[in-house]
Amino acid sequence: MITPATLDRTVRAALEEDAPWGDLTSAALLPADARATADLVAREPGVLSGGDVFAAAFTLTDATVEVDLHVADGDRFGAGDVLASVQGPARSILTAERVALNFTQRMSGIATLTTTYVDAVDGTGVRIADTRKTTPGLREFERHAVVSGGGSNHRRSLSDAVMAKDNHLAVLRQGGHDLAGALRDALARLPHTTHVVVEVDRLDQIPAVLDGGADTVLLDNFSLDDLRSAVALIAGRATAEASGGVSLDTVRAIAETGVQVISVGALTHSARALDLGLDVRIG
Structure with missing residues (x-):
């Protein structure tokens, strides 16, 4: 708003x-x-x-x-x-x-x-969400515009939710930290209302994310087959969100894999x- x-x-x-x-x-x-x-x-x-x-x-x-x-x-x-x-x-x-x-x-x-x-995902129940790829200083205006178009807003800023992306995970691996353990430690320190999202780019990363208690698994640049496998593996234990490589040509097929959310940076940056x-x- x-x-x-x-x-x-x-x-x-x-x-x-x-x-x-x-x-x-x-x-x-x-x-x-x-x-x-x-x-x-x-x-x-x-x-x-x-x-x-x-x-x-x-x-x-x-x-x-x-x-x-x-x-x-x-x-x-x-x-x-x-x-x-x-x-x-x-x-x-x-x-x-x-x-x-x-x-x-x-x-x-x-x-x-x-x-x-x-419109492209009508009938699937999937939410189309924006990202933080917004014009500096105009984020609230662009987020409002996404909602005007029937979309949903992702986290407003770095202060609003935990979202562990590839570089966060790389730093943890470099330090020899276990992802599931790191997530459980973080959740123990965070307010119980804080939403936790973890980005993965391979199927074999998902079990640790689920064991760590993440609320959303962000499936980055997954193939359609891997998205279907990921949804089955998550099995309702967390929200399945797809991102990366999303276009008007691909968004319907992505929605039909069973994910609940598709985040699209192009809504604001393109x-x-x-x-x-x-x-x-x-x-």
């Missing part, structure tokens, strides 16, 4: 970056009393995310600007649909335009891509900005 404080701080920073000494063009060219009405128009179909962020870019620029959102986050829309309308001082609207669009295009692109993955435009009404 994007908190009000995060929304305010991040959008203000973006506005300051884009107009550190004001909007020279609008101030020089437009009369101070000029007013305008503009529409946020979709140039292509998609799923909206970032409506509140879009509105904040205008209202933080000028509290007198009025923003009317016609589509809610998570709603699908078609090319040509009017998603929001803005009215107020023309200088203020044009000063905020690019920042408002940058956030909404980026977030709607993530939501739209997420929806394609969620989503393209959706084509949205702000059109000033003439006449």
Whole structure:
């Protein structure tokens, strides 16, 4: 969830970056009393995310600007649909335009891509989840966009859950530590509410992870046959999560192996900005 404080701080920073000494063009060219009405128009179909962020870019620029959102986050829309309308001082609207669009295009692109993955596994009961492969400083916005698209969020940060990945396991092996024992020792020190995830890339690693008491086994870059074997080996003792090599071409087959979660880094690191435009009404 994007908190009000995060929304305010991040959008203000973006506005300051884009107009550190004001909007020279609008101030020089437009009369101070000029007013305008503009529409946020979709140039292509998609799923909206970032409506509140879009509105904040205008209202933080000028509290007198009025923003009317016609589509809610998570709603699908078609090319040509009017998603929001803005009215107020023309200088203020044009000063905020690019920042408002940058956030909404980026977030709607993530939501739209997420929806394609969620649709691809429809009926399997599998969750499509994001990862920490997010734009620095924009994680909460991108995580919100994933949820707008019907996906689920993974851990928010390094502080939220234990997630032992390949390099953690390599350090343990280098020190001669037993994985199951290391996990049991960690669980004894952690609060009982802490979720523990362990990444494996081979079937023979799974028994130690289960013996150590992990809550989720993250199956990284497994073949379909090995995923099916891993699910059978885990046998409900932990959540089976697949990751690595996931694409729209492969996600359905991965879901059908019996895993409960598929994490997809591409949702945030490879989503393209959706084509949205702000059109000033003439006449």
